Amino acid sequence: MHQTMNYQSYKEPQFDSGLVKHELLKQKISVIQSRKKFDVKVVGYSAQQCEIYLLTIGEGPTSVLLWSQMHGDEPTGTRAFFDLFNFLQADDEHNALRQLILANCTLHFIPMLNPDGAEMNERRNAQGIDINRDFLQQQSPEAHLLAQLHQKIKPDFGFNMHDQESLWSVEGTKQPASISLLAPPADNQAYVSPTRLKAIQLISAINEMLSTIIPGQIGKWSETFEPRAFGDNFQRLGTATLLIEAGGYLGDADRQYVRELNFNILFYALEQIATAGYQHQEATAYHQIPQNTKELFHVLIKNVHLHTPAGTIRVDIGLNHNNTFNAIALRQQALYTIQDVGDLSTYNAYQIIDAQGSKIEADLTLCSLANFTITDASNTTYCFQNGWLIL
Numbered sequence: 001m002h003q004t005m006n007y008q009s010y011k012e013p014q015f016d017s018g019l020v021k022h023e024l025l026k027q028k029i030s031v032i033q034s035r036k037k038f039d040v041k042v043v044g045y046s047a048q049q050c051e052i053y054l055l056t057i058g059e060g061p062t063s064v065l066l067w068s069q070m071h072g073d074e075p076t077g078t079r080a081f082f083d084l085f086n087f088l089q090a091d092d093e094h095n096a097l098r099q100l101i102l103a104n105c106t107l108h109f110i111p112m113l114n115p116d117g118a119e120m121n122e123r124r125n126a127q128g129i130d131i132n133r134d135f136l137q138q139q140s141p142e143a144h145l146l147a148q149l150h151q152k153i154k155p156d157f158g159f160n161m162h163d164q165e166s167l168w169s170v171e172g173t174k175q176p177a178s179i180s181l182l183a184p185p186a187d188n189q190a191y192v193s194p195t196r197l198k199a200i201q202l203i204s205a206i207n208e209m210l211s212t213i214i215p216g217q218i219g220k221w222s223e224t225f226e227p228r229a230f231g232d233n234f235q236r237l238g239t240a241t242l243l244i245e246a247g248g249y250l251g252d253a254d255r256q257y258v259r260e261l262n263f264n265i266l267f268y269a270l271e272q273i274a275t276a277g278y279q280h281q282e283a284t285a286y287h288q289i290p291q292n293t294k295e296l297f298h299v300l301i302k303n304v305h306l307h308t309p310a311g312t313i314r315v316d317i318g319l320n321h322n323n324t325f326n327a328i329a330l331r332q333q334a335l336y337t338i339q340d341v342g343d344l345s346t347y348n349a350y351q352i353i354d355a356q357g358s359k360i361e362a363d364l365t366l367c368s369l370a371n372f373t374i375t376d377a378s379n380t381t382y383c384f385q386n387g388w389l390i391l
């Protein structure tokens, strides 16, 4: 069984909150370059002429290509890469595992494929293109670069690192999908080719490991074929490709816990590749991972007495929030909108408030900003004004 790591000793410092910008990435890469364990190259430029890097380490016959942040506003994979870089460069009691990975694999990392999107905190690149829908046309320089590198490296394995929104939950558990996995299909039938079978078995192994840490919080993305996406095409071209999505976890607004999960997934997967341990896994374990679904709100207020012209009715209110700049408070703050109203007893939420029959007279139009006040069982009052929670 795999070794447990003291994650904190590898966690890259000053990389915890807010956005991951290109300037910071450059600084961190120059430190890695000076330590001389990785081969560091600028392999291309974004639409706005930011450097895109390839970091290579290891001398093994199995080549692995790992890329992060092709969607600029999804930085968790990039953070986990730097934690993994620290692990790979260290000299400590895990040298045997490190050597095993580096003697069997050659690892190629592209941290932050989309620096312009990262700068703007947006999914798309500076030209407004979703890089993960640009495999066929390759009109964006970032998609063209990734396709070229893939052609040159011809990796045996591919890791496509993303973030998903915190409202994705796991079918059957109603828990947040803290990690979602997929071996992207290479055609409309989701045919299990020998290449795809490797990705499926590796995900089965990852799922087994993760299930001991976050049982019920691992989801599987839909197997719908997307002919324009990279994972689907790399799978078709003979690279066993895994999609790894970091999601929500209670109390993990900055996604530091799911970052640690990403780190665990990556070094465990690399160990499995190095030892070929994943080949003992059954494909059925992959197919049994429950689907991603949406049965979750950020906040669920139960048992509200709503005054309507036709009388008072009992309803639940589902609220979601976005982090938005509050011009009055002069800081980023959660802005709450009405997501659903009625019998929401089949849903779960990160926070459940029992309003115990609090009476409100409010406009609960869907998608409008929350504007009402309720009091819960412990006499805490929640006052929402124009979407802001006033404490």
Ligand SMILES: [Zn+2]
Binding pocket: 071, 074, 162, 163
């Ligand atoms: Zn994404």
